[in-house]
Amino acid sequence: MLQKLIGGLLCSGILFAQTTANPQFSVIGDLVIDQLTESPQLSSSGVEIAIQGNVNPFARADVYLHKHNDESPLELEEAVLTIERGLPFGLALRAGKLRPELGKMNKTHAHLFPFIEAPSGMTKTLGQEFYSATGIEANWLLPLPWYSNLSIGFLDTGIGSHAHEEEDDHEEEDGHDHNNGEEHLEEEKQENAFSSRWSHFFDLNEVNHIEIGTSYYADHEKSFGGADFKFKWRPNKYRSFTIQGEWIQFELGDEHEGKKVHSNEILTSGYLMINYQFSKAWNVGVIGDYWQFDLADTHGKDPSIFVGFSPVEESVVLRIKLGQVLHPEDDHNNEEKQLKVSVQLIWSLGPHKPHRY
Amino acid sequence: MKKHIILLTFLSFCFGKVRVVTSTTDLADIVKTIGGDQVTVTSIARGNQDPHYVEVLPSYMFKVRKADLYFMVGMELDLWAQQIIDGSRNRKIKVIDCSVDINKMEVPTGQVDASMGDIHKFGNPHYWLDPENGKLIAQLIADKLANAAPKSSDLFQQNLDAFNMQIDRAILDWDKRFRKLQGKKLIYYHNSWPYFSDRFGLVAVEFLEPKPGITPSPSKLNQIIQLIETDTIQVVASESYFSERAPKFIASKTGVKTIKLAQSVGALNGADSYINLFETNLKILSEAFGIEYD
Numbered sequence: 039m040l041q042k043l044i045g046g047l048l049c050s051g052i053l054f055a056q057t058t059a060n061p062q063f064s065v066i067g068d069l070v071i072d073q074l075t076e077s078p079q080l081s082s083s084g085v086e087i088a089i090q091g092n093v094n095p096f097a098r099a100d101v102y103l104h105k106h107n108d109e110s111p112l113e114l115e116e117a118v119l120t121i122e123r124g125l126p127f128g129l130a131l132r133a134g135k136l137r138p139e140l141g142k143m144n145k146t147h148a149h150l151f152p153f154i155e156a157p158s159g160m161t162k163t164l165g166q167e168f169y170s171a172t173g174i175e176a177n178w179l180l181p182l183p184w185y186s187n188l189s190i191g192f193l194d195t196g197i198g199s200h201a202h203e204e205e206d207d208h209e210e211e212d213g214h215d216h217n218n219g220e221e222h223l224e225e226e227k228q229e230n231a232f233s234s235r236w237s238h239f240f241d242l243n244e245v246n247h248i249e250i251g252t253s254y255y256a257d258h259e260k261s262f263g264g265a266d267f268k269f270k271w272r273p274n275k276y277r278s279f280t281i282q283g284e285w286i287q288f289e290l291g292d293e294h295e296g297k298k299v300h301s302n303e304i305l306t307s308g309y310l311m312i313n314y315q316f317s318k319a320w321n322v323g324v325i326g327d328y329w330q331f332d333l334a335d336t337h338g339k340d341p342s343i344f345v346g347f348s349p350v351e352e353s354v355v356l357r358i359k360l361g362q363v364l365h366p367e368d369d370h371n372n373e374e375k376q377l378k379v380s381v382q383l384i385w386s387l388g389p390h391k392p393h394r395y
Numbered sequence: 396m397k398k399h400i401i402l403l404t405f406l407s408f409c410f411g412k413v414r415v416v417t418s419t420t421d422l423a424d425i426v427k428t429i430g431g432d433q434v435t436v437t438s439i440a441r442g443n444q445d446p447h448y449v450e451v452l453p454s455y456m457f458k459v460r461k462a463d464l465y466f467m468v469g470m471e472l473d474l475w476a477q478q479i480i481d482g483s484r485n486r487k488i489k490v491i492d493c494s495v496d497i498n499k500m501e502v503p504t505g506q507v508d509a510s511m512g513d514i515h516k517f518g519n520p521h522y523w524l525d526p527e528n529g530k531l532i533a534q535l536i537a538d539k540l541a542n543a544a545p546k547s548s549d550l551f552q553q554n555l556d557a558f559n560m561q562i563d564r565a566i567l568d569w570d571k572r573f574r575k576l577q578g579k580k581l582i583y584y585h586n587s588w589p590y591f592s593d594r595f596g597l598v599a600v601e602f603l604e605p606k607p608g609i610t611p612s613p614s615k616l617n618q619i620i621q622l623i624e625t626d627t628i629q630v631v632a633s634e635s636y637f638s639e640r641a642p643k644f645i646a647s648k649t650g651v652k653t654i655k656l657a658q659s660v661g662a663l664n665g666a667d668s669y670i671n672l673f674e675t676n677l678k679i680l681s682e683a684f685g686i687e688y689d
Contacts, residue, residue, distance in 0.1 A: 123486055351448075
């Protein structure tokens with residue numbers, strides 16, 4: 039039903055939008071050098087292709103395709119129709135495959151982070167590529183004397199469903215029963231999810247701004263609540279100072295990321311980031327993140343320092359990460375400390391939008 | 396009865412005005428001049444801000460939410476404006492591109508790509524820096540305000556006539572007082588000034604940016620230093636939002652005079668209106684070249 043509704047919306051957007059104007063294409067790629075201090079490993083987080091444009095005066099479409107590596111297929115990351123100006127009462131609608139509003143980070147694509155890797159607490163909670171699903175999301179700009187947006191989403195799959203699919207793929211590769219995987223996917227189609235975020239934005243003065251938000255997510259067996267904030271001081275194009283943090287408490291079901299967990303396990307995760315831009319091209323920052331499974335009594339943290347250099351706007355960005363990684367994984371008594379130095383070179387081809395706050 | 400009159404007066408004060416948002420302070424100042432007390436106007440970019448790069452804040456969308464009209468610079472200068480307008484979810488707003496009637500300079504021919512830097516395919520967008528273009532902008536603004544509030548169209552026309560007269564008088568005055576600036580050679584940081592230079596007879600010899608939007612490189616600075624020494628350039632001028640580092644480095648090597656010019660209303664002290672923007676810049680330039688003016 040949900041997919042039919044979304045299909046209908048997408049079709050109506052396209053049918054009323056016969057135009058000769060081409061959409062905008064852009065491509066973003068990267069090169070990552072890991073373990074610079076030991077034996078360097080070259081890799082890439084893949085190539086992202088974006089096709090964006092207005093479908094009519096009221097709606098636009100954004101399609102993001104991602105190819106992770108040579109072997110992986112070209113995957114659809116997002117394909118979303120957004121109606122922002124055609125609806126009454128300050129409403130906006132997003133429909134299609136989308137990243138719903140959940141906290142501050144879920145909607146942000148990785149190349150827009152000031153750091154190389156997403157905080158492990160967030161990937162533990164939202165998945166390695168963050169949470170995206172097919173669904174519909176309504177955004178309501180509330181009639182308050184400040185910017186206040188309430189976002190409510192209804193989606194066809196819950197967090198962790200992609201992990202199931204990956205798990206199934208691995209099983210298939212290993213020669214395990216294929217039918218089992220199909221049944222599993224069949225079950226996932228039934229797992230609708232609900233997402234919401236209520237955010238508020240305040241201008242403290244012309245150059246100081248703060249955003250706060252609360253999020254809630256639920257599917258048939260899991261739910262979480264979260265809070266996020268971002269403070270930014272930006273007096274001019276040469277300097278800025280950002281503090282951003284997010285905290286999520288996730289009540290898990292019987293499994294998480296395809297692994298069995300204690301019944302009613304709670305995953306708590308969060309991060310705090312400070313980023314200082316001290317010239318037009320350079321920025322330096324620190325990020326500390328944390329996650330903990332309460333019943334399993336395991337936890338992890340990945341504090342790191344990052345440096346960014348973008349000589350020509352965001353068309354080429356060089357990032358360096360120095361991090362002390364503590365990986366207790368399943369055995370929390372066997373914490374292994376490791377210094378990790380990574381370098382990432384990001385390039386972008388084509389028009390890229392001005393950044394939203 | 397008295398309470399009703401006060402309420403009606405209050406309501407007409409709050410709701411009778413045309414609510415306008417503009418991309419830049421220059422457009423806001425012209426809207427204020429033409430609209431008088433029949434408009435409320437807000438600018439998104441600050442006067443001392445680079446209008447090419449404005450971070451899209453939710454609070455900007457909030458400002459546009461109830462607006463009747465949005466005046467943008469156009470020609471790809473304020474590309475960020477569209478995101479703000481869309482994000483405002485304002486169904487009724489009318490968006491006006493103020494560049495439509497402008498005789499555009501430096502329109503590139505052939506294919507435009509990123510190897511040319513931050514080049515604008517519709518031409519140089521800094522057209523408001525010619526006061527004659529200010530009159531074209533004001534005409535467009537008066538027309539659109541009259542469409543939005545037909546009852547006040549006479550007032551808008553009167554204000555437009557007064558503005559045009561003020562500009563015409565000012566141009567005559569500037570041509571007389573600052574005539575010695577004509578033919579003076581200078582180097583600009585960014586290519587924001589072709590309309591201004593053309594109007595007042597200045598000659599832009601070079602730019603510190605190797606290509607539009609690209610930070611000056613050491614080799615470019617060396618080239619500039621040699622140029623200043625061989626061509627006896629006296630002045631390097633930059634927009635108020637640029638770092639002083641590169642101009643000061645050049646000054647330390649050559650003794651050239653470095654100045655900041657107001658690229659928009661509010662960018663520098665004194666440039667507090669569209670007319671005073673030119674008055675301030677012409678005075679700064681005259682002082683830098685050691686020219687006396689009345």
